[in-house]
Amino acid sequence: MEQVIGNISVLAAMPIFNLGLLIDGLLVGSIFALAAYGLALVWGVMSVKNLAQGDFIMIGGYITWNLGRLGIDPLLGVPVAMVVLWGIGWVLYRTVISKVITRDLFTSLLATFGIAIVIQQGLNLAFGPDTQSAHANLPTLSFAGGLITIAATRIVGFALAILLAIAVILFMKKSRMGQAIRATAQDSRAARVLGIDTEKVYSFTFCLNAAICGAAGALVAVVWNVQPFLGTTYSIRLFVIVTAAGFGNLPGVIAAGFGMGVFEQFGGFVLGAQFQQALIVLLLLAVLAVRQLQQLRVRQAVQ
């Protein structure tokens, strides 16, 4: 408790620290926003809540880490991870997801939870339970007389995440497939009537989401670290982001992603790193409680 108060007074006494944490949070948050966008996409288009989202990210991270071990620049891991996860996403869609889309929501939740367990344990068997990190040879920049230090990898990661997000958004807005995806999300039956092959749209959406996760995972491995069981934490984080923003609300998802990054940086600094996971889960409960209060108001309005 004293330590917490001490940390808060440090923040109050040295405003420049706040700036450092804020920048770090925004840089990390860009990756959250990217992966949360993928989750919201699948959620909105096929109403499948993918509990294996965080584990897809971990696969992407491990691909990048392995490339790094082979002496290949980890930033090249981004396209490789995207391609590999596209393939994994396609296989999973064919074998599992396509069979649970029409069933009730808990079915898809449980099926993806099963996939998450398989991925976690598979990664654990293949690479061991240690925390790994891919090293890109980039310097650490310092500003304001060394009070703010920013690793250049984070800036590169941020730039890549933003570029990817813009590419995906443009794709969704302009391309024919993107339009088909949006039409299916609005009303899948009407889309089918108008000649859109919704089966193909679902498959494409799931693969696209997996590829986005792969890219996010590659960035996570570079700017942070990967570990087989961290996937669950990422899944919960992404759920918090999407639930807080509402899945149809794209700017909201991106803003909430940045918010999550900033919140975690400050929370981790004030409370200590060991509370980070508990903090994320408590945030989830808080978001759900707030949502419920909102719904309560709606119900009363109807009465």
Place this chain on the structure above:
Amino acid sequence: MSRAPVHPLTIGLLLLAGAAAPLLFPAYTNQVAVLWLMIVFASTWDILGGQMGYNSLGNIFFFGAGMYTSAVVQIGLYYDVGMYTSGARTTHIVFTTAQYFTGFALGTIAAGVVAALFAVVTSWIVFGLRGPYFAIGTLGVAVAAAELISSWEWLGAAAGISMPVFPGAPETQKLFFYFLLFGLAFAVLGFLRWLYSTNFGLAINAIRDDEEKAEAMGLYTRRYKRTAWTIAAFFLGIAGAIFGNMTGFIEPRDIAFPTTTFNIFMILMVLLGGKGTFWGPVVGAVVFQVIKEVTWTYFLGWQFVALGLLIVIIVVYFQQGIVGWLMEKYPERFGIRIAPKERQESSRAIGLAPHPEGAE
């Protein structure tokens, strides 16, 4: 699920089998004891998941809460908990026989009560949530509890607590806990049989079938949901207290709140046996536990991969479960009369769980 009373012979045979098992197969007493625990898990999960249609991913929270409550009561009655959890690893603390059993009895009762209280409190958070939000919210409660206890020094943090040692021979200890779990499983089954035959059972079935309509018919759904959740929590809390004493060592992530083992086993067993049926969870628990005990050691580290695959396969291809499948195949055996052909088709199309009210 027929609402007719169970044949006394069935009850007698089950009681006999349960009581005779540790005498016939003394080497497997612990495994069979865990089987009874699994039956408690599956049956209590089915109150919400099967009968009420609220699929929880966090029922394990009450198991762990009960476990830690009993530990605090058992230790706190005679020693300072903070001292015990920090000093237990260096000094040996002895509980006398009287102290042990008083503590254990009070701890178990307290575990059930505290778990039920937690259920009432958490119901304010989770029951406004529907469908997947409910599942994720409950999972969040369980994970949050594990994380908080992992960093709570007073409760031994991640290193856990060594429970008071059972005063008696290891064989006596095994039998003692075996019969406790056996008794608990029977109490749970008997209670649920009675519960499902009352209006309460009909009410939670109505919530499963259509919550809005149930509410419109004048059912105060929130109260029913809270009560069902509290009942499940009470029994899980007691199960947690007994299991914590049986293993002799408790720890937050893998024993008290194991979200990826016991927690997921519950759901898997119910789905395997048949959701929303009385015997389904029991059958599922027996089949699952037997398969697990027989094959687990042959997987050589691949157990959890196999578990994940099993979840996916059951969920995707065999969701009606064993009892559900039998009901579909031999409906007359379950007291369901089917008159015209179209009826059966339509009831099949509507959902997995057969509705006796409609068929009778």
